[in-house]
Amino acid sequence: MVKINGEEYQYDNKQLTAVLEELNYDQTRIAVEINEEIVPKVCYDATVLKDGDIVEVVSFVGGG
Amino acid sequence: MTPTRDEFYNALIERHGAENQKKFDGATVAICGLGGLGSNIAICLARAGVGKLILIDFDKVDISNLHRQQYKADQVGMPKPEALSNNLKEINPYITIETHNVKVTEENVIELTKDADIVCEAFDKAENKAMLVNAILENAPEKYILSSSGMAGFGSANLIKTKKISKRFFLSGDSVSDVNDGIGLLSSRVMVCAAHEAHMALRILMGEATV
Numbered sequence: 001m002v003k004i005n006g007e008e009y010q011y012d013n014k015q016l017t018a019v020l021e022e023l024n025y026d027q028t029r030i031a032v033e034i035n036e037e038i039v040p041k042v043c044y045d046a047t048v049l050k051d052g053d054i055v056e057v058v059s060f061v062g063g064g
Numbered sequence: 065m066t067p068t069r070d071e072f073y074n075a076l077i078e079r080h081g082a083e084n085q086k087k088f089d090g091a092t093v094a095i096c097g098l099g100g101l102g103s104n105i106a107i108c109l110a111r112a113g114v115g116k117l118i119l120i121d122f123d124k125v126d127i128s129n130l131h132r133q134q135y136k137a138d139q140v141g142m143p144k145p146e147a148l149s150n151n152l153k154e155i156n157p158y159i160t161i162e163t164h165n166v167k168v169t170e171e172n173v174i175e176l177t178k179d180a181d182i183v184c185e186a187f188d189k190a191e192n193k194a195m196l197v198n199a200i201l202e203n204a205p206e207k208y209i210l211s212s213s214g215m216a217g218f219g220s221a222n223l224i225k226t227k228k229i230s231k232r233f234f235l236s237g238d239s240v241s242d243v244n245d246g247i248g249l250l251s252s253r254v255m256v257c258a259a260h261e262a263h264m265a266l267r268i269l270m271g272e273a274t275v
Contacts, residue, residue, distance in 0.1 A: 029190040031197045036230040038201035056229055058197070060190040063216035063243035064101040064254070 004055040016047040020057070031058045069158050076113040085113060087269045094118040094180035096168050096196055098144040100249060101212055102186030103134035104258030105265070110152040112266055116160040117152070119145045120176055122167040132251035168192070173199045177207070182265050185211035186258070188243070201233060208273070210264050214238040215257035217247035224253070226260045228275045236260035 002011045004023070011019050016039065020027060032039045033056045039047055049055065067075070077085045091114050095102045098121035106117055121144040125135045139147040145163035152159060164176055168187075173196060177183050183204075185196045193211055200209040214237035215224060223238040237257050243249055267273070 029194050031194055031201065031233075033201075033230050033233070038198065038205075038230075040202045041198060058211075058213070058229060058235060059239075060193040060197075060211075060213045061216075061237075061240060061242035061244075062188060062190045063214070063241065063249055064097060064099050064186055064188040064193075064212060 001051060002049045002053040002055060005057055011049050012051045014049050015045065016049060017044045019049060020044065023057075025057055025059060029060045031060075032056070033058075066157060072156070072158055073113065080112070084270050087271070088113045088266070089115045091182070091269050092116040092118065092180050093182045093184060093265055094120065094177040095184045095186055096120050096173075096177070097186035097188065097192075098123075098133075098148050099129065099186065099188055100132040100251070100254035101215075101258045101261065102184070103144075103148055104255050105184050105186055105262045106148055106152055107134050107155065108259060108262035109265060110156045110159050112262075113156065114159070114265075114269070116162065116179075118162045118164070118177065118180055119148055120164040120166065120168055121145055122165060132249055132254050168196060170195060170199055174203050177204065180207060182208040182210060182268060184261055184265060185209065186261070190242075197233070205232070208232045208234070208265075208268050210234045210236070210261045212236045212257050212261055214241045215254050216241040216243040216245070216249050217253065218250055219253070221253055221256045224256050224260060226264050226275050228273075231273075234261075234264050234275070236264065 125139045125142050143165045149161045187193050197211050226236040
């Protein structure tokens with residue numbers, strides 16, 4: 001079980017890129033932290049979620 | 065008559081306390097984007113007596129900016145860093161300001177913000193916000209990064225909040241109100257969000273990195 005933005009998902013052993021696609025995130029507008037550590041964009045493909053991971057996906061909207 | 069430096073700082077000390085004022089005075093904050101968010105953040109920080117601001121924007125003041133950004137009608141056409149610097153110096157003549165009239169990119173952001181203790185993201189476009197936040201978190205983990213997302217529209221100001229995402233990353237806004245949904249930008253709501261970001265910057269400088 002992993003937690004993404006406070007909600008639990010059965011995404012153990014799943015690639016981060018696949019998870020972001022499944023949850024419909026636009027990869028050009030997000031920052032992802034796993035257990036409070038930033039995941040560099042170039043590492044999304046190589047990152048695999050594991051049981052207990054706390055994931056924060058910050059998805060930005062326009063305006064400023 | 066313009067107050068002397070001592071008079072100016074004594075008045076700030078009276079409001080903030082000597083210990084806090086020393087921290088503000090010794091701090092450098094970079095503001096990336098000088099629109100509705102950035103120009104208002106800069107004014108809050110200059111009034112509080114933050115010692116140095118790094119102001120970065122590639123754009124010029126446009127008539128369409130005047131409804132929410134801290135520029136004056138006679139500044140239309142001026143580069144934003146220069147115009148804002150002039151306005152800030154009128155408020156606080158003793159602040160140190162570094163201006164950069166360039167577009168912030170992944171390539172130049174670390175060099176532009178190298179002297180900053182805190183980086184304030186104050187862009188308009190979601191992709192640029194994401195680029196800056198990722199760049200700082202990945203390459204300058206010793207800095208604080210404050211960002212804003214979701215301040216468009218005429219909705220309640222009470223929906224705008226600041227969240228601590230991780231140790232050095234704070235996000236202000238309602239997270240959802242996107243200007244691209246055609247809901248406009250209202251000066252008061254953008255200013256609330258800018259004040260959240262500026263307030264978080266000052267709290268961090270005081271040693272209170274909590275929301």
